[in-house]
Amino acid sequence: MKFGSGQSVRRLEDVRLVQGRGTYTDDIALPGMVHAVMLRSPLAHARILSIDAGEAAAQPGVLAVYTGADCDAAGLGDIPCTTSVRNADGSRVFVPARRPIATDRVRFVGDTVAMVVAETVEAARDAADLILVDYDELPAVTGTARAADPAAPVLYDAHGSNVVLDWELGDRAGTEAALERAAHVVALDLVNNRVVVASMEPRVAIGAFADGRYTLHTPSQGVHGLRDRLAGAVLKVPPETVRVLTPEVGGGFGMKSFVYPEQALVLFAAKALGRPVKWRGERADAFLTDTQGRDHVTRAELALDAEGRFLAVRVDTIANLGAYLSQFAPFIPTLAAGGMQVGVYDIPLIHQRVRGVLTNTTPIDAYRGAGRPEASYVIERLVDAAARETGIAPETLRERNFIAPDRFPYRTAYGSVMDSGEFARLLRTALARADQAGFAARQAGRAREGRLSGLGMAYYVERTAAGQEHARIRVLSDGTVRLHVGTQTNGQGHETALAQIVAERLGIDIERVQLAPGDSDALAEGNGTGGSRSLVMAGGAAGQAADAALEAGAALAARELQTERGALAYEAGVWTAPAGASIGLFDVAAIAARENPEAGGLGADAAFSAATNTFPNGAHVCEVVIDPETGVVEIARYTVVDDFGVVLNPLLVAGQVQGGVAQGLGQAMGEQAVYDPETGQLLTGSFMDYWLPRAGDLPDFDVTKQEVPCRTNPLGVKGCGEAGTVGACGAFVNAVLDALAPYGVRHVDMPVTPEKIWTLTGGRMP
Amino acid sequence: MPDFAYIRARTIAEAVEALSADPQARALSGGQTLIPSIKQRLAQPSALVDLGAIAALRGIAREEAHLRVGAGMRHAEVAADAGVRALAPGLAALAGLIGDPQVRNLGTLGGSIATNDPAADYPAACLALDAEIETSARRLPAEAFFTGFFETALAPGEIVTAVRFTCPRAGAYAKHRSPASGYALTGVFVALLEAGPRVAVTGAGPGVFRWAEAERRLAEGFTADALEGLVPPADDFLSDLHASAAYRAQLVAVMARRALAGAIAGSRG
Ligand SMILES: Cc1cc2nc3c(=O)[nH]c(=O)nc-3n(C[C@H](O)[C@H](O)[C@H](O)COP(=O)(O)OP(=O)(O)OC[C@H]3O[C@@H](n4cnc5c(N)ncnc54)[C@H](O)[C@@H]3O)c2cc1C
Numbered sequence A: 001m002k003f004g005s006g007q008s009v010r011r012l013e014d015v016r017l018v019q020g021r022g023t024y025t026d027d028i029a030l031p032g033m034v035h036a037v038m039l040r041s042p043l044a045h046a047r048i049l050s051i052d053a054g055e056a057a058a059q060p061g062v063l064a065v066y067t068g069a070d071c072d073a074a075g076l077g078d079i080p081c082t083t084s085v086r087n088a089d090g091s092r093v094f095v096p097a098r099r100p101i102a103t104d105r106v107r108f109v110g111d112t113v114a115m116v117v118a119e120t121v122e123a124a125r126d127a128a129d130l131i132l133v134d135y136d137e138l139p140a141v142t143g144t145a146r147a148a149d150p151a152a153p154v155l156y157d158a159h160g161s162n163v164v165l166d167w168e169l170g171d172r173a174g175t176e177a178a179l180e181r182a183a184h185v186v187a188l189d190l191v192n193n194r195v196v197v198a199s200m201e202p203r204v205a206i207g208a209f210a211d212g213r214y215t216l217h218t219p220s221q222g223v224h225g226l227r228d229r230l231a232g233a234v235l236k237v238p239p240e241t242v243r244v245l246t247p248e249v250g251g252g253f254g255m256k257s258f259v260y261p262e263q264a265l266v267l268f269a270a271k272a273l274g275r276p277v278k279w280r281g282e283r284a285d286a287f288l289t290d291t292q293g294r295d296h297v298t299r300a301e302l303a304l305d306a307e308g309r310f311l312a313v314r315v316d317t318i319a320n321l322g323a324y325l326s327q328f329a330p331f332i333p334t335l336a337a338g339g340m341q342v343g344v345y346d347i348p349l350i351h352q353r354v355r356g357v358l359t360n361t362t363p364i365d366a367y368r369g370a371g372r373p374e375a376s377y378v379i380e381r382l383v384d385a386a387a388r389e390t391g392i393a394p395e396t397l398r399e400r401n402f403i404a405p406d407r408f409p410y411r412t413a414y415g416s417v418m419d420s421g422e423f424a425r426l427l428r429t430a431l432a433r434a435d436q437a438g439f440a441a442r443q444a445g446r447a448r449e450g451r452l453s454g455l456g457m458a459y460y461v462e463r464t465a466a467g468q469e470h471a472r473i474r475v476l477s478d479g480t481v482r483l484h485v486g487t488q489t490n491g492q493g494h495e496t497a498l499a500q501i502v503a504e505r506l507g508i509d510i511e512r513v514q515l516a517p518g519d520s521d522a523l524a525e526g527n528g529t530g531g532s533r534s535l536v537m538a539g540g541a542a543g544q545a546a547d548a549a550l551e552a553g554a555a556l557a558a559r560e561l562q563t564e565r566g567a568l569a570y571e572a573g574v575w576t577a578p579a580g581a582s583i584g585l586f587d588v589a590a591i592a593a594r595e596n597p598e599a600g601g602l603g604a605d606a607a608f609s610a611a612t613n614t615f616p617n618g619a620h621v622c623e624v625v626i627d628p629e630t631g632v633v634e635i636a637r638y639t640v641v642d643d644f645g646v647v648l649n650p651l652l653v654a655g656q657v658q659g660g661v662a663q664g665l666g667q668a669m670g671e672q673a674v675y676d677p678e679t680g681q682l683l684t685g686s687f688m689d690y691w692l693p694r695a696g697d698l699p700d701f702d703v704t705k706q707e708v709p710c711r712t713n714p715l716g717v718k719g720c721g722e723a724g725t726v727g728a729c730g731a732f733v734n735a736v737l738d739a740l741a742p743y744g745v746r747h748v749d750m751p752v753t754p755e756k757i758w759t760l761t762g763g764r765m766p
Numbered sequence B: 001m002p003d004f005a006y007i008r009a010r011t012i013a014e015a016v017e018a019l020s021a022d023p024q025a026r027a028l029s030g031g032q033t034l035i036p037s038i039k040q041r042l043a044q045p046s047a048l049v050d051l052g053a054i055a056a057l058r059g060i061a062r063e064e065a066h067l068r069v070g071a072g073m074r075h076a077e078v079a080a081d082a083g084v085r086a087l088a089p090g091l092a093a094l095a096g097l098i099g100d101p102q103v104r105n106l107g108t109l110g111g112s113i114a115t116n117d118p119a120a121d122y123p124a125a126c127l128a129l130d131a132e133i134e135t136s137a138r139r140l141p142a143e144a145f146f147t148g149f150f151e152t153a154l155a156p157g158e159i160v161t162a163v164r165f166t167c168p169r170a171g172a173y174a175k176h177r178s179p180a181s182g183y184a185l186t187g188v189f190v191a192l193l194e195a196g197p198r199v200a201v202t203g204a205g206p207g208v209f210r211w212a213e214a215e216r217r218l219a220e221g222f223t224a225d226a227l228e229g230l231v232p233p234a235d236d237f238l239s240d241l242h243a244s245a246a247y248r249a250q251l252v253a254v255m256a257r258r259a260l261a262g263a264i265a266g267s268r269g
Helices: A014-018 A068-073 A121-128 A144-148 A172-181 A223-235 A261-273 A283-289 A372-390 A394-401 A423-433 A436-448 A494-506 A534-561 A585-595 A650-669 A723-743 A754-761 B012-021 B034-039 B075-080 B082-087 B089-096 B101-106 B109-115 B122-128 B212-220 B245-265
Strands: A034-040 A046-052 A062-067 A112-118 A132-137 A163-170 A184-195 A204-210 A213-217 A242-246 A277-280 A293-304 A310-320 A349-357 A452-461 A467-475 A481-485 A513-515 A569-571 A574-576 A582-584 A602-610 A617-626 A633-643 A701-705 B005-008 B025-028 B047-050 B060-063 B066-070 B132-135 B139-141 B146-148 B160-166 B170-177 B184-193 B196-202
Touching: A034 A121, A034 A261, A034 A283, A046 A112, A062 A068, A062 A121, A062 A261, A112 A121, A112 A261, A144 A293, A144 A310, A144 A349, A163 A172, A172 A293, A172 A310, A172 A349, A184 A372, A184 A650, A204 A261, A213 A223, A213 A261, A223 A242, A223 A261, A261 A277, A293 A372, A310 A372, A372 A394, A372 A452, A372 A723, A394 A423, A394 A452, A423 A436, A423 A452, A423 A617, A423 A633, A423 A701, A436 A452, A436 A617, A452 A723, A467 A534, A467 A585, A481 A494, A481 A534, A494 A513, A494 A534, A534 A574, A534 A582, A534 A585, A534 A602, A574 A585, A582 A585, A585 A602, A617 A723, A633 A650, A633 A723, A650 A701, A650 A723, A723 A754, A754 B245, B012 B025, B012 B047, B025 B034, B060 B082, B066 B082, B066 B109, B075 B082, B075 B089, B075 B101, B075 B109, B082 B089, B089 B122, B089 B170, B089 B184, B089 B245, B109 B122, B109 B160, B122 B146, B122 B160, B122 B170, B122 B184, B122 B196, B170 B245, B184 B212, B184 B245, B196 B212, B196 B245
Parallel strands: A034 A277, A213 A242, A310 A349, A481 A513, A633 A701, B005 B047, B025 B047
Antiparallel strands: A034 A112, A046 A132, A062 A112, A163 A349, A184 A293, A204 A213, A204 A277, A293 A310, A452 A617, A467 A481, A467 A602, A569 A574, A574 A582, A617 A633, B060 B066, B066 B160, B132 B139, B132 B160, B170 B184, B184 B196
């Protein structure tokens, strides 16, 4: 079937995935493969006095037990944190050494203490139980604000403080002056709660070593970055001696972007033992050791003039980074969304300070939105608080301060240039679709039944990642087109979206285009999925590669048809000469394959660069109904109007928004990773204690779009992958606060659990 | 999973024999509680004695003023059973509120009450409907069966075979789920029996209990406003990650009022 841009093509991958025919890393079994189990620290903070693995190593079926000393002896490097972030005073961020296996000290519950490799998982597990570790327990610190307190226990004696990052952006003096002379200042203390990522597929790593080369099978968000960091930082070998392969991935959300100790360890063990080694995380491993998200405490202030115009924003955040600095940890609370607390408003001044602290908790890193949801939450909460305090309707106050459409390209106070946006139009559309006009009547009706209603909104803006991306196309004589890209599908539907782009360029059926799984050998470079960049970047590269393949094909076709290249017409996969003779794309591919067998057909490589980010944006409107007796909140309606520029596949986009909103609402309504403040134990270590929203907990979302084409990329698209998450928390909490306004409540922190609401309502209607 | 022997019992006697012969053996019913705990190595039984093929543990029968439900009946079966829906609609509704569809399609009445999880739903129905617990060795009233936090009166080798619930004149269950697990953060079963009203509370305390003060009020009049303003003292209630004792007390009050309203609305007079 022919499907091009703008059509709701159903996901090509779904039949395979839904029928269980997908190949995930856990489905791979290499000949002679053995199994690794990690012994995890049961303590949040302790010195390791001794490890006795003698009995474990002697168990039947056990091949080896490795500890930190073995990693040291093998010369393995640290699990890397790649950061370009600098402290405000110009100094470097303190990056503690994270060994693949802890050597002298453990710093969070779940820290790896030893690895057992055995013929079966059960044998490895049994043996791990026999390892004797003598710990000297140390006091732990888990709380974000508490960690910055000089009296708190310190994780790294060499650094002497848990504050490892102190970063600033913007105009400190100017912002301070604006706050001082402002007619009105709104201030809020906000918590952005810590969440677990909870990908459906856990982390897995299968390592093999043969002929001087390492091979790693693992779910990832991009094989090349992983290869380079594993090779360069940990294994200390040239990158070409490492091959990373990623088949289907069951969700990453940022978390699968990074190098993890287990990936390095299975490669190390595979080489040492001469057998492929597999580690598959259990759900308990995921709770304890997958990077987690968010965890900020923030003091935020917004200055307004007497007419309600925004003058300046000041934001002071402490960001919990966990026990070690994960790969992008310093980047997420700082540069990833630096200054985006101005939102979509014409605010000339911002000053932002971020202190990053280490705690005895699981490392924190990028989680869907990575900094933008946090920034959006700050400004959208501030704006609503300002509306309530000044008595101006929240939509009016927003409209008064939106960057007007005629101001683009618009340079923000934090330095980025936004290309386009029609914020007032989108907000009005969303409020109309949400039937804001009918809200008062609904509210009155429910009040008669003893239920509260609230309507809240948020206008979010995203900034998607830019950079470079690579693609390779091979038009094969068997009638298919094989596409390699340097991003990596994690289940978002890249197979479909990218096939749409290529099929349209080549004028062929979409089913003929097949996206190859991730393989660092198949393409020289790639930058992975993350920051909502794949369609813009990989789509751009794939389109270019398709065009280049057509160029090459046209030259061959002209030769075959004995005509001028310029005289050929191309349509629906066929070149036609003026005299009527014609030749098909795949026949040309067959000729190309014969003449140049090396290349395997007609093909081209392309590299696509985009220096500028895209700025997807939109309005979320949430209507809640609250039972004041129990505090239970029900979302009665949820309306989203997005501007993703030109939309390639509305169905895929709606899916991304639905999932993103669900994740955002999860954080706002109940998700929270809770650590015991004394012992540092993760109290929410399973789904029996950690709530994730289920389909039944959420209503159908009304998701529509208004296309304001992006002016800075050829497809006119704006990334959509994280947007839902960016807008949802603010809209939900604003709706709850609207409902609770009659009680005089002006603040509640996420997660807004029923019990919290009950303490605010006292169990009664106002 | 660690290794274990697997024994498929055909009769109650066979099951009792296998369990008595090996103190490390455990009965296996729906597996919804036992299998996860084996996987997490919280339990390491030497043998599992599967009760699933024992015909005598199956079936639902009306016995005069009672409903006899076999210990092997799955939650979904109880929820859907026409007899239960007609004679004890609150019990059918309760079974339909347990966990999620997967849990309801495998979990059983016997496994649930033998576990006596303080947040389980069935124990509330057992107390409110003055149930009699039939085991392989005896019959005992529910109040004597549930002895404490995850504790029952079952002796080693003894299995639950059936539960005989009293059909109430009116009765309903109201549950506030723990959002994560689906278990009862608080569940209250209000019933009007021939012998008088009963109010059983689960989830709030360390074990299921009858709320005497509420029963006293209802004895004065089984009317919609009978429980107005009544909140139990929170002193003995659980306080944990999911709810404070005070919030649980509030939920007991609210769920009791709602169960009462449900009971009156569905009353058979
Ligand atoms: C995700 C999830 C959500 C749940 N939500 C709820 C909920 O909302 N409400 C609720 O009440 N429960 C809930 N449960 C528990 C569920 O109801 C279980 O099915 C029940 O607790 C155990 O029943 P089972 O048949 O699965 O027993 P099994 O797991 O097979 O056995 C449990 C224990 O009982 C013993 N046992 C089993 N049968 C007998 C018998 N006949 N005589 C003596 N001992 C026996 C076993 O030896 C074992 O020790 C949930 C469980 C899960 C996994």
